[in-house]
Amino acid sequence: MSRTRSRDPQTAAAPAADAGLSPLPGGLGWTVTSRALATRLLGDQRLGVLEPQPVMSHLATKLPAELHPAVREITAFAERVMLQTGHDRHMVLRRAFGGFFSADAVTARTPGLRADAEHIVQRFAEAGGGEFMTAVAFPYAVRTGARLIGVTDEEYRRLHKLSQQLALVAYAARLEDPAEAVRAGRAALVRIRETVTAARTAAPGTSVLGAWNAGAIDLPDEDVEANAVMLVQASLETVGGMLGNTAVRILGTPGALADAEQRERLLDDALRAEPPLKTLERVVREPIRLDGHELRPGQIVSVRIADANRMDDDPVAGRALFSFGWGAYRCLGARLARHQARELFAALHRIAPDAAPAGEDSERIRHIRFDMPRRLRVTCTAPPSADAAALTRALTEALEEDDLDRPLTSLEREVTYVVLKEHGVTVPEDLRGPTTIREWVTWAISAHG
Numbered sequence: 001m002s003r004t005r006s007r008d009p010q011t012a013a014a015p016a017a018d019a020g021l022s023p024l025p026g027g028l029g030w031t032v033t034s035r036a037l038a039t040r041l042l043g044d045q046r047l048g049v050l051e052p053q054p055v056m057s058h059l060a061t062k063l064p065a066e067l068h069p070a071v072r073e074i075t076a077f078a079e080r081v082m083l084q085t086g087h088d089r090h091m092v093l094r095r096a097f098g099g100f101f102s103a104d105a106v107t108a109r110t111p112g113l114r115a116d117a118e119h120i121v122q123r124f125a126e127a128g129g130g131e132f133m134t135a136v137a138f139p140y141a142v143r144t145g146a147r148l149i150g151v152t153d154e155e156y157r158r159l160h161k162l163s164q165q166l167a168l169v170a171y172a173a174r175l176e177d178p179a180e181a182v183r184a185g186r187a188a189l190v191r192i193r194e195t196v197t198a199a200r201t202a203a204p205g206t207s208v209l210g211a212w213n214a215g216a217i218d219l220p221d222e223d224v225e226a227n228a229v230m231l232v233q234a235s236l237e238t239v240g241g242m243l244g245n246t247a248v249r250i251l252g253t254p255g256a257l258a259d260a261e262q263r264e265r266l267l268d269d270a271l272r273a274e275p276p277l278k279t280l281e282r283v284v285r286e287p288i289r290l291d292g293h294e295l296r297p298g299q300i301v302s303v304r305i306a307d308a309n310r311m312d313d314d315p316v317a318g319r320a321l322f323s324f325g326w327g328a329y330r331c332l333g334a335r336l337a338r339h340q341a342r343e344l345f346a347a348l349h350r351i352a353p354d355a356a357p358a359g360e361d362s363e364r365i366r367h368i369r370f371d372m373p374r375r376l377r378v379t380c381t382a383p384p385s386a387d388a389a390a391l392t393r394a395l396t397e398a399l400e401e402d403d404l405d406r407p408l409t410s411l412e413r414e415v416t417y418v419v420l421k422e423h424g425v426t427v428p429e430d431l432r433g434p435t436t437i438r439e440w441v442t443w444a445i446s447a448h449g
């Protein structure tokens, strides 16, 4: 973003934009574009996150009384979301969910991330490539997010759509028919609850819903429910965007896909220059005087992340990256997100080492909040497809064993991995099932044939 120098009449005399602070039109608030101001303001308790109550109370004044209970119900749900909750409650909620995102928890998830990455990339490679965002980035974000939360891919997608519909209620006061938006939001909330309740009992113990079901999250049910749904919102466009932006850099730099260090550096560069979430929004709670300006209660402060990330003229906070937020509300999923990216690009290197952009310029989405490619066509050589007879022959020869039903030793298992790989089949590290040649061939054909 350019550092805008347009001024509204209130601040016309002040050099606000030059200091990284620019007024929004109509006295609505301020945009922040410098590292120094971003760190200062995001750590200032006189600024708070946007809580639902004021907006929803205003909305209620535009609605008939019969819709007030629906507004209260939606408000009660939204108020429990950690990113929309004031300091003290926020700490409690954040602590209760922190265990899912610790270094150990992410390490424990890594084999699953790897298997999911390999599965999705394998399909992509077999098709000779395709559109990376819809065939790789989003399906992988969905799959990994769904596993963390403990829902199926389909339930995750449904929850994402429904929670978007619910979030629209916050803008209902500006719509022609706010009552209709509230009715639709309330219907979405009912379906969200049904989906979560149905998924909860079937969820694996390592997932958020599974831990909740086992009584391992020390919070009221309503808190867990609202924040589990928030995790769906938090993990789709952000992760999809990060993967798309990083793919443009890695696949567009000759040799980078094969070099783990370069991949890591380009992931950082992408996060810094194209943060998937463009802004951090706060609201002024108590007056703040800043370089001759007054930030008034109720005004919005919008930090432009890409600008705050730039290290050219502001030696502030080392190499700190604002793409995952800053301060008390910094992204809980940051470590997990980076691991997701690492595993995906490592899998792409193993399975489709010649993956490259298809030559067209990638098209970017135009969105007020998100920054990512709209489309990114990638080509790669399709790996040889698994053929049952050829695989059986290759395995019996390599293992010098004609008995297809004898359980293999651990050494033979290692040889099997290598033979399968030569036939374009990558075995996920945590796969435990097949023990005999026949079972391996059956697995390879059903997983990859």
Ligand code: HEM
Residues within 6 Å of the ligand: 082, 083, 084, 094, 145, 148, 231, 234, 235, 238, 239, 242, 275, 276, 277, 280, 281, 322, 323, 324, 325, 326, 328, 329, 330, 331, 332, 333, 334, 336, 337
């Ligand atoms: C590249 C991927 C991601 C990006 C760029 C990203 C970005 C962000 C940002 C900027 C914030 C702070 C918002 C604010 O202060 O207003 C945030 C908060 C949060 N993110 Fe992420 N996020 C990513 C992935 C994830 C994932 C995968 C999860 C979990 C599955 C997650 C969970 C959260 C949560 C729970 C918060 C709220 C933290 C709090 O309120 O204390 N994020 N994220």
